[in-house]
Amino acid sequence: MIRRIQSLPGRPPGFLYRESKQGIFRHKRKFVLHCDEIALPKLVAKYGTPLYVYSAPMICERYATFDRAFRESPHTICYSVKANSNLSILRLLARRGCGFDVVSGGELERVLMADRKAAHKVVFSGVGKTREEMTAALKAGTMLFNVESESELWALAECAARLRTRAPVALRVNPDVAAQTHPYISTGLHKHKFGVPIRYARALYAKASGAKSLRVVGVSVHIGSQITDVAPFGEALARVAELVRVLRDDGHRIEYIDAGGGLGIAYKEPERSGFAKDAASYARAVSEPLRALGVHLLLEPGRSIVGPAGALITTVMYRKANDGKRFLVVDAAMNDLIRPALYSAYHEIVPVTYPDSDAKVEVVDVVGPVCESGDFFARDRELPPIEEESLLAILDAGAYGMALASNYNTRTRPAEVLVSGKSVKVIRKRERLADLMRAEM
Ligand SMILES: *Cc1c(COP(=O)(O)O)cnc(C)c1O
Numbered sequence: 001m002i003r004r005i006q007s008l009p010g011r012p013p014g015f016l017y018r019e020s021k022q023g024i025f026r027h028k029r030k031f032v033l034h035c036d037e038i039a040l041p042k043l044v045a046k047y048g049t050p051l052y053v054y055s056a057p058m059i060c061e062r063y064a065t066f067d068r069a070f071r072e073s074p075h076t077i078c079y080s081v082k083a084n085s086n087l088s089i090l091r092l093l094a095r096r097g098c099g100f101d102v103v104s105g106g107e108l109e110r111v112l113m114a115d116r117k118a119a120h121k122v123v124f125s126g127v128g129k130t131r132e133e134m135t136a137a138l139k140a141g142t143m144l145f146n147v148e149s150e151s152e153l154w155a156l157a158e159c160a161a162r163l164r165t166r167a168p169v170a171l172r173v174n175p176d177v178a179a180q181t182h183p184y185i186s187t188g189l190h191k192h193k194f195g196v197p198i199r200y201a202r203a204l205y206a207k208a209s210g211a212k213s214l215r216v217v218g219v220s221v222h223i224g225s226q227i228t229d230v231a232p233f234g235e236a237l238a239r240v241a242e243l244v245r246v247l248r249d250d251g252h253r254i255e256y257i258d259a260g261g262g263l264g265i266a267y268k269e270p271e272r273s274g275f276a277k278d279a280a281s282y283a284r285a286v287s288e289p290l291r292a293l294g295v296h297l298l299l300e301p302g303r304s305i306v307g308p309a310g311a312l313i314t315t316v317m318y319r320k321a322n323d324g325k326r327f328l329v330v331d332a333a334m335n336d337l338i339r340p341a342l343y344s345a346y347h348e349i350v351p352v353t354y355p356d357s358d359a360k361v362e363v364v365d366v367v368g369p370v371c372e373s374g375d376f377f378a379r380d381r382e383l384p385p386i387e388e389e390s391l392l393a394i395l396d397a398g399a400y401g402m403a404l405a406s407n408y409n410t411r412t413r414p415a416e417v418l419v420s421g422k423s424v425k426v427i428r429k430r431e432r433l434a435d436l437m438r439a440e441m
Helices: 002-006 040-047 057-071 088-094 105-114 129-142 149-164 198-209 231-249 276-292 304-308 338-345 435-437
Strands: 015-020 030-035 051-055 075-080 099-102 122-124 144-147 165-176 214-220 256-258 296-299 310-322 325-330 349-350 352-356 362-367 377-381 390-393 414-421 423-428
Touching: 002 051, 002 129, 030 051, 030 149, 030 276, 040 310, 040 390, 040 414, 051 296, 051 304, 057 276, 057 304, 057 414, 075 214, 088 099, 088 105, 088 296, 088 352, 088 414, 088 423, 099 105, 105 122, 105 129, 129 362, 144 214, 144 256, 149 325, 165 198, 165 231, 165 256, 214 231, 214 276, 231 256, 231 276, 276 296, 276 304, 276 377, 296 414, 304 310, 325 352, 338 377, 349 352
Parallel strands: 051 414, 075 099, 075 296, 099 122, 122 144, 144 165, 165 214, 214 256, 256 296, 325 362
Antiparallel strands: 015 030, 030 352, 051 310, 310 325, 310 390, 349 390, 362 377, 414 423
16 A cells, blocks of 8 residues: 555655654654655644645646646636635635636635635636625626526626626536536536526527626536546537537627536546646547637636645544454544545545555444444555554545535534645644634524
8 A cells, every 4th residue: 555655646746655764663664654745743743633734735736737738728727616715725826826716705705815816817606696695706806607597697687787887697508418426516417406408598698698787708517526537528518619609600709618627536546647647638628629619718626636635634543343343433523524424435544654564454444433324434444454543644635625524513623734845834723612612602
């Protein structure tokens, strides 16, 4: 396992084992998992567990790689804030010229707090925007509203008219394309709540262009998340391209195509070919059908930028065996990282300190303390024998980890630290119980 991690082109510069020569048993080789230049046990000694750790260089590098993959098309990357909305991570990306995709007034507020001038690179998505949210977004100068229904269209028109402005609008179309992913994060079929069925789009564009307070400028699509086969993206964009031609014939000025997010990452087998290759084949699938259209492309990646750049570090509290079935009870739980419980997601779990021997493996369930059988991080997983008090790293937890964390079982949410080379910044303090009860009577 250690060798797997060490030889992965996709992992560095994020999480790597390095040989440790510390301690009294200098003759015994030992490998310690690092985030950039920082040994994880050092972070834990200072900040405790459970702890989210992110590599800033890895986030930046993945953003740059994604951006480079689209260098042949005029484009703007609008990082999907919901994947990881920590202000410091937003600031990191904003400083590199990244735009943002928000799905609530709260996310917009975060973006503006990270960078006051970012609004002109913000797209506002979501199936249930309130009038208050739309008004705030109009006042901020949002670049594009991805509208998902006729009713929402009129609500937005009303908000814009009241502000004596014109709202820049794209309709999010539902292309009826199946993406091979978990049903909860597949969004591009007609049975899903998202978007406007593509065959009704033309009529709705005609209506929208009649509203004085709307400025029809684009078409948007987002077929789901954690999609690793790029063919469905190509299929969806081909349908969008067809629609754009029809709309232009109808006299609409379509300047933007928003291709959404959804590029998956390799949770199980780390990106063997490297992110650059995956991003390039994604870019080809998305931009090929749009080549002759001369549009400005918007992209909303979330997971593929931050997912592999984060890990959740946890302490093994207890070992137990029930009738021969072995459990490692750790101090992180489903409230900290819900992906395994919610999507049956797989996360690679590795010991933070790895012995340099081919120790036998044992088959264990890695579980948290929450009172639900769904509170697990791994089932029947092969791990080297792990002692109580030792640390485990749950990898690829940078996206939809902390963003989905809750206070279930009245558990405080973890601290988050951002590592860059040898520097460490706490970007969110560990919650205290008082924080949880503040709003209650
Ligand atoms: C969630 C979402 C994204 C980001 O998806 P990833 O799979 O994280 O890339 C982008 N756009 C919209 C509209 C979304 O809902």
